[in-house]
Structure formats: structure tokens, C-alpha cells
Amino acid sequence: MATVRLRDVAERAGVSIRTVSNVVNGYAQVADDTRRRVEKAVAELGYRPNLAARNLKRGRTGMVALVVPELDVPYFSELARAVIAEGRKHGWTVVIDQTDGEPDRERELIIGGAGAALFDGVILSPLSLSQADLAERRGGSPLVLLGERIAESPYDHVAIDNVAAAYAATEHLLDLGRTRVAAVGDQPYDTGETAQLRTRGYRDAHAARGLAVDDSLIVATHRFHRSDGAAAMAALLDRPGGPPDAVFCYNDLLALGAVRTLLTRGLRIPQDVAVVGFDDIEAGRYNTPTLTTVSPDKAVIARLAVERLTARIAAGSSGADPAQAGPPAEFWAPHRLIVRESTGG
Template sequence: MATARLRDVAERAGVSIRTVSNVVNGYAHVAAETRQRVEKAVAELGYRPNLLARNLKRGRTGMLALVVPELDVPYFSELARAVIAEARQYGYTVVIDQTDGEPDRERELIMGGASAARFDGVILSPLSLSQADLAQRVGSDPLVLLGERIAESPYDHVAIDNVAAAFSATEHLFDLGRTRIAAVGDQPYDTGETAQLRTRGYRDAHAARGVPVDESLIVATHRFHLSDGAEAMAALLDHTDGPPEAVFCYNDLLALGAIRTLLTRGLRVPEDVAVVGFDDIEAGRYNTPTLTTISPDKTQIAQLAVERITRRLDDALEDPPVELWAPHQLVVRESTVGH
């Protein structure tokens, strides 16, 4: 069967080729009844626009870059899936790269030049970039930052409220009657802003309950991996005052690693130690016990980031950069309340 052409759609809908092009390209100034006729003809004929030709005409590549620290951290792979699905709605292909949090790699991927010229826009979750790095960026292609905001950044930013989320997680443990609550995942160094905000929320929850923070129960980790959580939990179990009553872990991998150590040491979750994670990755929903966690709306994060790039491209948007907040919620499961 021959591939349907723009002309075929126009003839079926009884409109001009230009009108079909306007509908397919999403231009607003088309009468609703005309738009419906064209969309019906597109569906009936199975017409597929030539995205490559369209992008070349616009001087674009039709590709967006998504740059994350670590693809093998499930939060980022699940986020990547959401970004790909959202970008597809706009006719974009997503190319993914990882930086391992290395400053030179992050700078390389935002600075323009031959590699960056392949992309119409970049969505970046940085660990090491500074305000000075961003100020040196060349090129006019849109950049959207994910995660923690770099002070006075000249670029759009999408995040969740990490302080409020950590407060909610810790408050949940207090509500269960646990008062000796540990925190696993603090990162008291320059690239650890996300962790530091979660520590702030943990501290704020203690202050709200009038419970002093035991500094020895805040355990720093270099990364947010399973092994880091397992090792941190082992250190807490060897604490001179005995194990904590509950643990708030700064991501789900830390929490799953912590649970493994608890179980191998003969402790029960949540009867002996309740555990909360962060990110709501798929593995946590199928763990034994299932994992109570903070669930950031990854779909909304992807939608906000992609929409911001397409607006700056299609509308030539030159408004000042904006900070956009995606919602989050506490999902209560077996690791804190049992079966």
C-alpha cells in the first residue's frame, strides 16, 4: 500500500495542502471544524509526517539530549523513559548520556561545539556545575536543569521540594511512635546539595516535634547505591546505643541495601526497624517487604522539562528563566506499617 502524502490528506479533507500542513505542525489559527476534518483524514489514511524534512526546514535536528549522572541508578532510567515518552509527543528523539558526576564531562556537554550542535535542546541533571560554568555556556539552544538549582542560573529549572519531602518522610516515622530515627545519605560537600536539602527536612521534622537530633544517627554516603545503604546500616547497628528505631534513606537503593543488612543481622522490618526510601522505583514495590517511599512525579518532571524546551524553540520564548515544581507524595507500604 502506497504511503499517504500531504496531498492525499488535503484531497480527503477538502482543504488546501497548506491547511493540512498547519494542522500537522500544530499551528493554532485553524478553525476547529477544519482541524477535525484534517485529523480524521490523517487517521483514515494513516498519514505520517516526514519529521526529518520538517526539522530540516526549521533548521533543527529533531533530537533532544538528556544528560544524567548515572543511568544504572533506577530513578534516572525511569525518568529517562518518561522524558522519551513526552518528547515523542512533540516529534523529538531523545539521546541519553551520563556524566558520572564528573565536572569536565558536564561542562563538555553544555558548552556547545560540534557534539552539542546535534541537539535542539538539552535536559541536564547536574552534580558538579557551578554558576560560573553556566555563565560561560555558548549557543542559544535551550537548556533545562533538573535537580537542585544552581544559584542565579540563567536557565529554566525543574525540581521537587526536597526539604518538604524529607520532612514528610521523617514525620511519618514520628507518627508511628518512632523517636530514634536515623538518616542515611547525607553528603556534606559541594556536589551534595540534594542530600543536604533532605538532611534539612529531616532536621526540621525533629524540630517540629521537639526531639533533639542525634548527630551520630546521620550517616553520610559517597553515592546512593545499594552497597552504600548496606554499609551505612551496618554502622548504625554497631552504634554504642544500639540500632535506631527507624531509618530515613535518601533514595530507594540506600533503603533496599539497608533492609538487606537488617534482615541478615536477624532484625525485622518494620517491627524492629522501620525504613523509608525516596524515589519510588519499581524494585521497591516488589521488594519483601514493599518499600515505603517518597514518590516524585517523574512523569510531571519530564512533561515540564520537555514543554519548556519546546516553548523556547517554537515560540522563540525569551522570558526570564523559571523555576518549576513537580509534586511528590509519601507512599506508605510494608517497610513502615507491616502487612
């Protein structure tokens, strides 16, 4: 079967080759009617752009990186799927890497080392990187930051409002009439910004009702894994002051671990202890009981991150300073509370 060329599409649509190129490359300066004719011709002829040639001409690799702390944490693997899908819409091949939260690895990927030159841009969810580390970065490919580790930097940043999300989760448990609401997942150290924001939301929800917080019900965990949640729940059940009647876990894996401990101790969910998680991972939807959770909109997070990265890359490829795509900005993705069986939904 003969390869379909730009010229073939142009002849079918009755336009110039340049116009077809503008449509295929997503440039805005094309009339809507013309764009529709070109897109129809592209579909009818089955035209596929030569991405390798296009990227070579632009001085690009056609690859962007998504760098996360842990791929075996389902939130990050589900986010990676969303970023890959969004990147495909923009013609990017998305390469996934994980850092295990190691400072040297994060620095290597965005500041120096062979990997830094492989990608046209990087989307990074840092765990250990600091603002001082980013201050060492000079030039390099465009960078978009995810999460809460570095909220103020010269780079675009996409996150959710963790304080408001944790407030909503805690408020839901208080609305159920629960009076001893525990919190599992606090991380009171330098790299625990996300957890600290969720603890603030937990405290704010109590304060809004004039309720004192029993600090012994706030349990810190080193990581957000099932084993951490199971151990934290065991500690809460064994505490001298008596067990909680509800628990807000800072991610779904912690919640699933807590559920396991509760069930093995013979407690009923939600009758004895109501449980709320965070992240809305697939495992929570199919757990028994199904898990009430805060659901960050991963699709929106992915879209915002890829769109901002693409805009920065496009500005740089045109010979302009990537900063001409606009000043660094904060982008907030929505979240919602999904009520399921673990709180009586």
C-alpha cells in the same frame, strides 16, 4: 502502498494544505472543528509526517539530549523512559548520555565540544556543574535544568520540593511512634545539594515536634547506591548508643541496601526498624518487604522539561530569541508518600 501526502489529507478533510500543515505541526491558530476533521483524516489515511524533511526545513536535527549522572541508578533510567515518551509526543528523538558526575564531561556537553552542536536542545541533571560554569555558556541550543544542583540560573529549572518531601517521610516515621529515626544519605559537600535539602527536611520534622536530633544518627554517603546503604546501616547498628528504630534513606537504592543489612542481622522490618526510601523505583514495589517511599512524579517532571525545551526551540526556529518563550522559570513537580510494608502499610 502509495505514500500519503499532505494534499491527500487536505482533500479528505476539505481544507487547505496549509491548514493540514498547521494541525500536524501543532500550531494553535486552527478552529477546533477544523482540527478534529484534519486529525480524523490523518488517522483514516495513516498519514505520517516526514520528520527529516521538516527538521531540515527548520534548520533542526530533530534530536534533543537528556544528560544524567548515572543511568544505572533506576531513578534516572525511569526518568529517561518518561522523557523519551514525552519527547515522542513532540516529534523529538531523545538521545541519552551520562556524565558520571564528572565536571569536564558536563561542561563539554553544554558549553563546548562536538556534542554540543548535535542537539536542538538539552535537558541536563547536573551533579558537578556550577553557576560559574553556566555563566561561560554563550548562545548554543536551549537548555533545561533538572534537580537541585543549580537553582538560580538563566535557564528553566524543573525540580521537586525536597525539603517538604523529606519532612513528610520523617513525619511519617515519627507518627508511627519511632523515637530514634536515622537518616542515611547526607552529603555535606559542594555537590550534595539534593542530600542537604533532604537533611533539612529531616531536621525540620523533628523541630516541628520539639525533638532534638541526634547527629550521630545522620550518616553521610558518597553515592546513593545499595552498597552505601548497606554500609551505613551496619554503622548505625554498631554505634555505641544503640540501633535506630527507624531510618529514612535518601533514595530507594540506599533503602534496599539498608534492608539487606537489617535482615542479615536478624532484625524485623518494620517491627524492629521501619524503613522509608525516596524515588519510588520499581524494585522497591517488588522487594520483600515492599518499600515505603517518597514518589516524585517523574511523568510530570518529564512533561514540564520537554514542554519548556520545545517552547524555547520553537522560538529560536522562528528566528526569535528563545528568551521570547518567556523568562527563565522554576517549575515544581508534585510528590507523594506511598506507605508500604517496610513501615507497616
